[in-house]
Each structure stands twice: as C-alpha cells, then as structure tokens.
Amino acid sequence: MEELTILEIPDRGTLPGRRFDDSWIRAISALCFVFLLGLIFNSGGAFFEWGTHRDMLRQISVIGILACGMTLVVITAGIDLSVGSILGLNAVLFALLTLHLAWPAIPAAGACLLAGLACGTASGALIARWRMQPFIATLATMVFTRGLAKSISGGEKVSRAVAQPDGSYQYADLPGFFLWLDQKVLGGNIAVVTLVFLACVVVCWLLLSRLRWGRYLYAVGANEEAARLSGVPTGRIKLLAYGMAGAFSAIAGICQAVQEQQGDPEAGAAYELSAIAVVVIGGTSLSGGQGRIGFTLLGTLTIGYLEKILSLNAVSEASRLILTGCIIVAAVLLQRKRC
Amino acid sequence: MKLPSRIVLLAWFLIFALASLTGQQKWVIGMSQCNLGEPWRVQMNADIRKAAAENPTLTVIFKDAQNDTLKQRAHVEEFVNARVNLLIISPKEAAPLTAPVADAFRKGIPVVVLDRRVLGNEYTCFIGADNKRIGQAAGRWIAAKLGDQGQVVELKGLMTSTPGQDRHSGFVEGIRGTGIEVIFEADMKWLEPNARKEMESALAVHKKIDLVYAHNDPGAHGAYLAAKAVGRDKEMLFVGIDALPQEGQMYVRQGIVAASFEYPTGGREAVDSAVRILGGKRVPKEVTLPSRVFTSENIDKGGEWLDIKAAGK
Numbered sequence: 211m212e213e214l215t216i217l218e219i220p221d222r223g224t225l226p227g228r229r230f231d232d233s234w235i236r237a238i239s240a241l242c243f244v245f246l247l248g249l250i251f252n253s254g255g256a257f258f259e260w261g262t263h264r265d266m267l268r269q270i271s272v273i274g275i276l277a278c279g280m281t282l283v284v285i286t287a288g289i290d291l292s293v294g295s296i297l298g299l300n301a302v303l304f305a306l307l308t309l310h311l312a313w314p315a316i317p318a319a320g321a322c323l324l325a326g327l328a329c330g331t332a333s334g335a336l337i338a339r340w341r342m343q344p345f346i347a348t349l350a351t352m353v354f355t356r357g358l359a360k361s362i363s364g365g366e367k368v369s370r371a372v373a374q375p376d377g378s379y380q381y382a383d384l385p386g387f388f389l390w391l392d393q394k395v396l397g398g399n400i401a402v403v404t405l406v407f408l409a410c411v412v413v414c415w416l417l418l419s420r421l422r423w424g425r426y427l428y429a430v431g432a433n434e435e436a437a438r439l440s441g442v443p444t445g446r447i448k449l450l451a452y453g454m455a456g457a458f459s460a461i462a463g464i465c466q467a468v469q470e471q472q473g474d475p476e477a478g479a480a481y482e483l484s485a486i487a488v489v490v491i492g493g494t495s496l497s498g499g500q501g502r503i504g505f506t507l508l509g510t511l512t513i514g515y516l517e518k519i520l521s522l523n524a525v526s527e528a529s530r531l532i533l534t535g536c537i538i539v540a541a542v543l544l545q546r547k548r549c
Numbered sequence: 550m551k552l553p554s555r556i557v558l559l560a561w562f563l564i565f566a567l568a569s570l571t572g573q574q575k576w577v578i579g580m581s582q583c584n585l586g587e588p589w590r591v592q593m594n595a596d597i598r599k600a601a602a603e604n605p606t607l608t609v610i611f612k613d614a615q616n617d618t619l620k621q622r623a624h625v626e627e628f629v630n631a632r633v634n635l636l637i638i639s640p641k642e643a644a645p646l647t648a649p650v651a652d653a654f655r656k657g658i659p660v661v662v663l664d665r666r667v668l669g670n671e672y673t674c675f676i677g678a679d680n681k682r683i684g685q686a687a688g689r690w691i692a693a694k695l696g697d698q699g700q701v702v703e704l705k706g707l708m709t710s711t712p713g714q715d716r717h718s719g720f721v722e723g724i725r726g727t728g729i730e731v732i733f734e735a736d737m738k739w740l741e742p743n744a745r746k747e748m749e750s751a752l753a754v755h756k757k758i759d760l761v762y763a764h765n766d767p768g769a770h771g772a773y774l775a776a777k778a779v780g781r782d783k784e785m786l787f788v789g790i791d792a793l794p795q796e797g798q799m800y801v802r803q804g805i806v807a808a809s810f811e812y813p814t815g816g817r818e819a820v821d822s823a824v825r826i827l828g829g830k831r832v833p834k835e836v837t838l839p840s841r842v843f844t845s846e847n848i849d850k851g852g853e854w855l856d857i858k859a860a861g862k
Contacts, residue, residue, distance in 0.1 A: 256753040261779065265749040366591050371795035377599075379795055381803070394778070470741055471774070476586050477742075521750040527708060527736040 237493040237508045240541035244515045247537075253522040260399065262518065268401035270514030272297070272469075274507070275462040276478075276485040278410040279330075279455030281506045284489050285418070286451045287431040287498025288337065288344035292351035293459040293485055296329045297478030299359040300463025305368040305473025308385050315387030322460045329355050330456015331449055338445035348452075352482070359475040368473035384471060391468040403465045407510075410458055414503040417454075427451060432499030488513050491541055512541060576635065576827050578609045578820075579628030583641035583665075584616040587739075589814065592793050593639065593663070596816025604824060609637075618645045625649040629656055635823050639663040647671075659826045661819050665711075670834070674822055676815045678838040680715035683790060683810050686855045687716075688723015690808060690842065691760060691788060698728030699759035702751045704772055706764035707738045716764045716790060732758070737768050744771030752779055760786045760807075766797035769806045792843050792852070801843045811852065813838040 248257045256262055276293045283290045300322040307318035329351055336347035371379040394401050418424040426447045429437040438444045459478075467473045486496075492509025494501025516537055520530045578601070585591055594611055601607045610633070614621035618641050626649060628636050636658050640646040643666050651671035654660050659673040666675060691701065703720070706713035713736075732755055735747035744763060751758065752775060761776075763769035769789030776782040786807040791797050797809030815838050822832045841852035 253750075253754050256750075259753060262750075262753045265753070269746050269749070364591075365585050366795070367588055369795055369799070371799045373795070379799065381799060392778075466742070469745070469774070470771075474741070517746070518750070521735065521747055522754060524733055524735055524750070524754075527738075 233493055234504075236544065237505045239544050240491060241508050241512045241515070243541060243544055244512050244519070244537065248515055248519045251519060251523050256522050257519070262522065264394065264400060264404075266514045266518040267404040267407075268469075269517070270510055271401070271403045271407035272462045272465050273481060273484045273488060273513065274407040274510040275410050275458050275465065276481055277488040277506050277510055278407075278414045278503065279458035280482075280485045280489050281414060281492075281494055281501060281503055282417070282427060282451045283344070283455050284486075284494055284496060285427045285431045285498060285501050286448060287434070287496075288448070288451065289348065289486070289496070290330075290333065290452060290455045291345065291348040291482050292329065292333055292355060293455060293462075294478035294481035295352045295355040295359065296326050296456055296459035297463040297466060297481060298475055299329070299355045299362075300326055300460040301467040301470070301477045302359045302363045302368050302473035302475050304464045304467045306362065308387065309368060309370055309382045309472075310372050312382070315385060319464055322464055323457055326456040326458075326460025326463070327453050328456070330459070331453040333456070334449040334452030337452065338448040356475075356479075363473060363475040365475065367475070370471065388468045388471060391465065403469065406461065406465060410461065411503055411507050414506075418503055423447065423450060428499055430498075484513065487538065491538065576607050576823075577631075577633045578607060578635045578637060578823055579624075579631070579633035580609050580611045581621055581624045581628065581636065581638040581640075582611060582613050583621055583639055585613040586616060588793055588796060589791055589812070590639070593814035593816045596814050597637070597820055600817040600820035604820070607820070607824070614641060616641060618642055622646060622649045625653060629653045629658060633658065635659045635661070635827060637661045637663060637819050637823065638667075640665050640667055643668050659823075661822055661826070663815050663819050673826060674832045674834055674836065676818050676822065676836045676838065678813050678815065678840055680712045680812070681719035681722075683812060683840055683855070684716040684719020685723040686719075686840070686842065687762065687788060687790065687808075687810050688720040688725075688729075690723075690810075691720075691762060692724050692727040692729050694786065694807070695729060695759055698730075700730050700732045700755065700757060702748065702755075702758055702761045702772070703731050703734040704737045704744050704747060704761060704763040704768045705734060706736075706768070708736050713739075713764055720762060737763070737771070739765055739768070741767035741771040744768040745775045748772040748775035749778075752776060752781060758785045760788060763787070763789045765789060766791050766793065766800060766806065766809055769809070770796075770800055773800075773805050792841070798843055798848065801845060801848050804845060808842055808844045810855070811841040811843065813840055 252258060279293060280290055303325055304318055304322050307313040307321060308315060333348045333351040336342045337344050370382045370384065372382050374380055391402050426442045429442050430444050430447050434444055466477050488509040489506050490496060491512050492505030494505050516534065520533060580597055582590055582594055597609060601609045612624040614624055621641055622645065625638065636653050638650060638660060647668040650660055650667045651669065654671045662672050662675045664677045705717055708714060733751040737743040737747050748771060761769060761772040763772055766789035769787040773782055773787050776785060788808045789797050789806050790810045790812055792809040792811035800806040801809050818836060818838060825832050840855050842855055843852040847853045
C-alpha cells in the first residue's frame with residue numbers, strides 16, 4: 211500500500227496544489243492584503259509610481275533567490291540555515307576575485323557557483339550520508355562558511371580600495387559586470403537582478419514540475435522511507451536539494467556584492483530567516499512533501515511589499531518590527547483553509 | 550618511558566629561562582575588542598598593531614568578543630589570570646563590564662578604556678571621540694554648505710546605540726536656528742543595503758532633496774547608489790561619518806560624498822598612553838580625541854581639524 215501511494219505521487223494531478231486549486235487563491239490573498247495596505251498608506255502617491263515597485267522588486271530579489279533554494283530544501287522536509295552565510299562567503303569571494311585579483315566576471319562567477327555548490331553539497335552529505343539533522347548540519351555549515359568569509363576577507367569589507375604593502379590604498383576600477391548586473395533594462399523598468407531572480411524561479415519550476423528528480427524531491431519530503439523503498443535515490447536527492455540551495459546562495463551573493471560594489475563578510479546575516487519566512491508565507495509547509503515555487507514567488511512579493519510600504523511611510527524601527535510580526539501572522543492566517 | 554617527557558619539560562624550562570634572561574624587558578598588553586565585525590573596529594586593532602610594532606618592547610594579544618558581553622567579560626578575566634602588564638579594552642557595554650575592569654584595576658593592572666566607557670572611575674584612563682560634537686560639527690558644516698536652508702534626508706545608525714543617538718542629537722543641535730529641514734529620516738542600522746532601500750523610499754516620496762546626512766560612510770554610499778540608479782545623484786550632496794581610509798576617504802576622493810567626518814579610533818593614542826603608563830609616567834584620566842573633516846578640497850592635505858575643543862567641555 212505504502213509503495214502504491216508513493217508511486218502515484220509523480221502522477222499529474224495527485225500532487226497537492228498541482229491543479230489550480232484554492233491554495234493558489236489563498237497564497238494570492240495574503241499578497242492582496244499587503245498590497246491593499248500599500249494602496250491605503252500610499253505615502254503621498256509614491257506607491258502608485260512604477261519606480262517604487264521596480265525598486266521593491268530589486269530589493270527583494272536577493273531574498274527571493276535564497277528562497278528558491280530554500281523551497282527545494284523545505285519540500286524535502288529539510289531546512290537550510292546556511293544560505294545567508296554562503297551568500298556572505300560568495301559576496302566576499304566574488305569581490306576579491308574581480309576587484310582585487312582582476313579576474314574577468316565569468317570565471318569569477320563560475321568559481322563562486324562552484325564554491326556555493328560545494329558548501330551546499332557538504333551540508334547535503336552531512337544529512338544524507340551521516341544522517342545528521344538538517345537543522346544541525348546546516349547550522350554547522352552556517353557558522354563554518356561565515357568564518358570562512360571573515361577569514362578570506364581578513365575581517366574587512368572587500369572594496370575597491372586595495373591595500374598596498376606600504377599601508378596606502380589604491381582604488382580599483384569598477385568592472386563593467388558590476389554596472390551591467392546592477393542596471394535597469396527594458397526602458398529602465400526592471401532591474402537585471404530581478405530578472406536573475408525570475409530566472410532562478412523558472413529553473414526551480416522546471417525542476418519541480420517537469421523533471422523526474424523534482425518529483426522525487428516531493429516523494430522524499432512526503433515519506434522518505436516509502437520513497438527509498440520504491441527506488442528513489444533519497445541520498446542523491448538530498449544532495450541535489452542542498453547543493454542547489456548552495457548554488458542559489460552563491461548567485462544571491464554575487465547579486466549582493468554587485469549592488470553594494472563590495473564584498474561584506476557580514477552580508478546576508480539573518481537572511482536565512484527572511485528566506486524561510488518568504489517560503490512559509492507563500493504557503494509551502496515546513497513539514498515537507500508539498501509546496502510550489504510559484505507560492506515562493508508570491509511570498510517574496512508579499513514580504514517585499516510589506517518592507518517597502520513600511521519604508522515609504524518612514525515607520526520607526528520599533529513599530530516596523532511590531533507591525534511586521536502582526537502582518538506575518540495575519541497573512542498566514544488568511545491562507546489557512548479553515549480560519 | 551617517563552624520561553623523554555621530563556627531558557622535554559626541562560628543555561622548555563631552559564629555553565624559557567634563557568629567553569627571559571637574554572631578552573630585554575618585555576611588556577605584554579592585552580587588548581579586548583568587543584566586535585571585529587565592524588570595519589571601524591578592525592581599523593582600531595590595525596592602528597594598535599601598527600603603533601605597537603614600532604616599539605619592540607611591546608607584545609599585544611588581541612581578543613575579539615564577537616559582540617558578546619559575557620565573552621568579553623571572560624576575556625578580561627583571562628587577561629587578568631594571564632597577568633598581562635596592561636589591559637586595553639573597548640567595551641561593548643558599560644554596566645556589565647565595569648566590574649571585571651575594576652577587578653583588573655584593583656589587582657594592579659593598568660586599564661586603558663577605548664571609545665566606549667565603563668562606569669565609575671576604577672580604570673587608568675579613558676580615550677574616546679565625542680559623537681555628539683562630531684554630529685554638531687556635521688550639522689554646522691551642512692548648514693553652511695547649503696546656505697542655511699535646504700531639505701535634508703537623515704539616514705540614522707542603529708538608534709538603540711549611543712553613537713546613533715549622539716550623531717542624531719548633535720546634528721539636530723548643529724542645524725538648530727537654520728532653515729535646514731529634515732524631510733525624511735530612517736534607521737538604516739549602520740548597514741549599506743538598508744541605507745540604499747530607505748533612500749529609494751525617500752527618493753520616491755520627495756521630489757527635491759538637497760543633501761543626505763548618513764550616520765556612517767557606508768550609509769552615505771548606499772544613498773548615493775540609490776540616487777545614481779534613478780539619475781538624481783547630481784541633484785544632492787552626501788555626507789557621512791567615520792572617514793576610514795578605505796571607506797569615507799575613498800568616497801571623498803571619488804567625488805561620491807561631499808564630506809566625511811572622522812571618528813578617530815584612538816588606537817595609536819591608546820598605545821602611546823600604555824607606553825607612558827608602563828614607563829611609570831602619569832597620563833590624563835580622560836582624553837577626547839580630535840577629529841578631522843575630509844572634503845575634496847582638503848583630502849590631499851590630510852583633512853582639516855574640526856574646532857571641537859572650542860565647543861567647550
């Protein structure tokens with residue numbers, strides 16, 4: 211019986227949320243709720259301008275990219291606390307390679323992707339091979355990679371100021387890639403970083419809904435033992451999930467470095483929590499086996515708009531935290547099947 | 550089987566004894582830093598290391614408490630137990646670190662307190678700059694630059710921290726009585742990505758901004774990037790604080806910020822005081838560090854000293 215159910219999972223139509231069911235409506239309702247707040251508190255009409263939305267989309271893209279990887283991990287009933295630190299490591303690495311060592315952008319980005327993939331795969335190996343709890347394994351990766359980021363940067367921001375042996379500074383030129391990635395295209399209407407985020411969403415969507423390995427992710431999250439007995443390579447599937455989360459974190463790290471024009475070893479601290487919040491607000495369950503990348507896109511927009519509205523209205527930090535807490539609860543309650 | 554370990558021990562003892570006999574008088578200074586996550590504090594340690602390297606009799610042991618009060622307390626206790634000759638501490642918070650510092654002081658270890666204070670007077674000397682005066686100077690400079698009127702965005706440091714509060718209240722005093730109006734203020738928590746986000750909101754809400762006053766240079770740089778992205782960077786000036794060589798001073802050189810106000814680390818002064826104390830000389834109980842302003846006109850001359858002492862104490 212157990213094997214039968216698991217074999218059915220890859221079939222179209224039986225996956226939770228595979229049809230256009232009411233879970234979509236619930237995910238959208240949370241976004242609408244926050245959007246409505248924006249329409250009401252529009253800060254003298256600033257909310258009605260496209261520039262505001264374009265900036266919001268750029269600001270939330272880094273969190274969104276992290277959330278893409280987080281979604282894959284959460285679907286396998288795991289969690290990845292290391293995404294923020296891997297972001298920091300790769301922001302530093304990318305800045306170091308391009309600004310200080312004058313590498314061209316493409317090999318530098320490739321090196322970062324490999325580094326991110328390696329960090330993620332290391333977490334995956336701890337979880338799949340050595341049966342560590344995802345929380346503990348990725349916590350270890352989180353502190354380890356943060357240490358690595360601080361170590362290779364010497365504890366300082368890797369900026370365009372390159373220290374010379376005599377203690378003075380020389381200023382490196384900003385590589386064209388930085389300007390290219392941190393620009394707006396399509397008539398200045400959308401940031402390239404946002405397009406990178408959307409590309410990550412598409413990659414996840416292809417994996418989750420078109421490829422067998424994506425369906426295995428759901429199977430592992432729904433019932434790992436049953437999945438294993440029905441021939442799903444559960445170990446490799448976990449390696450895939452955490453490895454991809456690491457690679458997405460590396461992409462986010464490059465985007466962060468480009469926007470800051472430097473590599474900050476502290477970059478991405480506590481971003482993992484925002485990424486988890488985005489995934490959950492979208493409607494993907496932390497208990498695994500279900501969820502969609504589209505939900506994560508909606509969750510990203512929800513959190514992005516929330517932050518933007520609070521910022522536009524120059525709400526004080528204390529009220530911001532209180533309101534964010536309340537609105538997250540309201541948004542999640544709105545999505546529940548029975549309130 | 551026991552012989553080798555004894556020989557090793559004996560050899561160690563001999564090496565140690567020889568080293569202490571032949572070497573000249575060596576002073577060991579313990580430096581307890583509260584958090585090396587901030588570039589300014591990295592600079593402080595670098596300044597101390599550089600100043601100490603010029604004096605061969607000094608050895609400095611650095612410890613980083615990673616923004617953890619209890620860890621810093623443990624570090625102070627470790628230095629006391631290790632019998633360092635002098636302790637330099639840049640405490641994370643006053644109240645919880647007062648007792649360990651006083652304890653070290655009572656055990657005869659001179660203590661130089663850097664940047665942030667401890668309570669009471671059981672330490673040898675305090676060295677620090679005055680954020681409020683620097684904020685004031687920034688306010689006065691901005692008022693003069695804008696001709697006593699204009700619309701200013703203030704990007705504040707973490708407002709639960711004293712430097713953030715002082716840089717704000719000093720600035721408010723500096724522009725008092727002028728036509729300078731703060732039209733948008735936000736807490737960017739010292740972080741550049743936050744500053745950029747808040748500045749984008751300010752730009753969306755306000756069609757005319759004359760100047761951005763950020764409580765640190767990364768904040769000013771983040772604001773600049775936001776304004777540049779919408780092609781409004783030429784419309785306004787950017788002013789920051791800290792003026793680290795690789796941050797604020799670089800931004801001034803690149804023409805990104807109009808002025809950066811130095812917040813000196815006091816690292817060199819701390820080592821100078823330490824040498825005087827170890828040499829048996831007296832040092833003043835309290836030293837307020839002077840500060841400079843860097844602008845495009847004076848950056849090649851090493852900045853211009855601010856008239857902070859004259860503000861009176």
